[in-house]
Amino acid sequence: MYDTEIPSRHDGLLHITERTSWEDALGTGWYRTSTRGVSLDEQGFIHCSLPHQLCAVAEYVYGDADDLVVLVIDSERLGAPVEYEAPEPGAERYPHIYGPVPTSAVSKVVPVERDAEGHMLLPE
Template sequence: MPELLHITERSLWDAARATGTYEMSTRGRTLQEEGFIHCSTRAQLPRVAAFLYGSYSGPDDLVVLVIDPERLGVPVRYEASEAGGEEFPHVYGAIPVAAVTAVEPGAPL
């Protein structure tokens, strides 16, 4: 399975490193609220970044988590928000810090 990517605020990633797991689904929504963590492929990343963070005032405070799905220990499902739509990877559980193989600065806005 190819790497998964997730854009987040540096402060949220720092907090996850302290607790051992990352539990934000998307901008302003937690795993508990959403039921899964939104991710993207490398090809989807620029569109996701523009959609979620295009108006974000601190793009230098963003990071891209590179996640190894083999290290997750929870299901990953590729799903579309509407029938016939583009499928995005969703992680159905918390992301262990050990599953993050790299942290890339910024976001491709």
Template sequence: MSTANLIVHLTERSLWEEARARGTYEISTRGRTLQEEGFIHCSTREQLPGTAARFFAGVPDLVVLVIDPARLDVPLKYEAPAPGAEEFPHVYGPIPVDAVVDVEPWG
């Protein structure tokens, strides 16, 4: 498995623990579900600090889900939030817990 292809998703530890029990992860971003947003927001390693600062400032007990796109059974698309903006990986469906190859503490 090449680490260059891995994507990451920042979340609260409690939400990840609930997903592990359920078998799939379905939170798009802080305060928004996959059902509400239509996809799960992810990042590259390089994008993660900016994502953390913008959406998770002051949130305790965060973890980084390290996701292997080869283990996803739903579409992954790199898309920009606005024309000309940086592209981010978006997962169009639930993330199976076995696609998460590592969980790292953040901060």
């Protein structure tokens, strides 16, 4: 279930993660990682991005990580609420999922590759 393109803004929420976190979720049926090294239980929500936000988030949080995937999440298949919140007053708002993500709500899994200089290659 790996794809090569990230869909448009209307097709889903995006969440970048380590491939092993996604594969662990496939075993249980539930994805529960908020962000790198932080669980849903610890954070209270799962960090997501819209397509135009993904590159900055990916480089900031996972800039030195390997074997990453982008999960495309269909918000209509979630059983948890999605809130759009800013990390600080006046900043851009990001989607946060307030509960676990059923693996059935992930419509695509896009592998993240790097160029020869080590920069992430993410579809725009």
